[in-house]
Amino acid sequence: MALRKLAVLAMGALMTMAVASVHAEDGDEDNVASKVPAQAQICAGCHGPDGNSLVPMFPKIAGQHPEYLEKQLKNIKSNVRLSPVMMAIVAPLSDEDMALLGTYFSQQPAKPGTPGTSGPGSVGEKIYHGGIPGAGVPACASCHGAQGAGIAPGFPRLAGQHANYTSTQVKAFRDGQRKNDAAKMMRMVSAKMTDEDIAAVADYIQGLK
Numbered sequence: 775m776a777l778r779k780l781a782v783l784a785m786g787a788l789m790t791m792a793v794a795s796v797h798a799e800d801g802d803e804d805n806v807a808s809k810v811p812a813q814a815q816i817c818a819g820c821h822g823p824d825g826n827s828l829v830p831m832f833p834k835i836a837g838q839h840p841e842y843l844e845k846q847l848k849n850i851k852s853n854v855r856l857s858p859v860m861m862a863i864v865a866p867l868s869d870e871d872m873a874l875l876g877t878y879f880s881q882q883p884a885k886p887g888t889p890g891t892s893g894p895g896s897v898g899e900k901i902y903h904g905g906i907p908g909a910g911v912p913a914c915a916s917c918h919g920a921q922g923a924g925i926a927p928g929f930p931r932l933a934g935q936h937a938n939y940t941s942t943q944v945k946a947f948r949d950g951q952r953k954n955d956a957a958k959m960m961r962m963v964s965a966k967m968t969d970e971d972i973a974a975v976a977d978y979i980q981g982l983k
């Protein structure tokens with residue numbers, strides 16, 4: 775009797791495990807993050823395996839909105855955003871590949887950046903939260919969020935991004951080299967910013983979490 779009860783219990787436990795593992799497999803199929811797209815290995819060399827690039831000139835793409843990532847890949851492929859480095863890489867990608875890669879990297883947790891010297895009370899903080907009223911520069915926070923998390927789908931996350939990359943992009947908008955911003959939003963924001971303003975706010979952004 776005792777043995778039989780044990781056997782029943784063991785069967786029950788086994789069945790529970792079997793059901794649990796079937797569920798886990800189901801979950802895996804639905805969850806794109808658990809399937810690394812084959813092309814993501816190419817990206818890892820510059821953006822890091824999980825999109826948290828360690829190199830200041832290569833942007834972090836982990837935790838970015840999927841739609842924004844997909845848009846950039848498409849813009850680069852169609853030469854709307856010029857990137858000599860990325861151009862050859864996106865050339866063979868299909869629309870489906872780009873959507874999949876966008877989803878994959880958006881689902882990787884973003885690791886915080888190393889805070890620069892622009893803490894509370896700094897010029898960078900003032901520009902980020904209050905803009906430069908005299909020069910008609912609006913607050914970055916109004917479109918990119920108080921903590922730099924962005925507003926999906928169109929306003930990208932900035933928090934923790936390498937200051938070097940952020941500066942390069944804001945200058946590219948200001949100098950008319952990057953023109954893929956809807957309604958010229960970033961070109962207008964950056965038009966009156968000096969190199970010093972840009973460096974200060976980029977330094978502050980790197981420390982945002």
Ligand code: HEC
Pocket residue numbers: 813814816817818819820821831832833834835843844846847856857858859860863875
């Ligand atoms: C050889 C280095 C290199 C490789 C490999 C690479 N990238 Fe990039 N990527 C860059 C650089 C550099 C930029 C910044 C744009 C520029 O300055 O040309 C960039 C920009 C991007 C951006 C725009 C990010 C933003 O915040 O606007 C996305 C998205 C992106 N890469 C995705 C990918 C994906 C997906 C792959 C793999 C299929 C990949 N990259 C492979 C170097 C690379």
Ligand code: HEC
Pocket residue numbers: 833845901902911912913914915916917918928929930932939940941943944954955956959960963975976
């Ligand atoms: C009116 C809204 C608006 C304001 C204000 C604004 N931005 Fe943006 N920003 C955008 C949009 C929209 C994009 C996405 C452009 C695209 O689709 O490629 C963007 C993109 C960017 C990018 C490129 C991100 C990347 O990963 O390549 C940087 C950097 C940036 N903004 C910095 C700033 C800074 C710094 C400020 C404050 C001085 C600021 N923005 C204020 C709307 C805004």
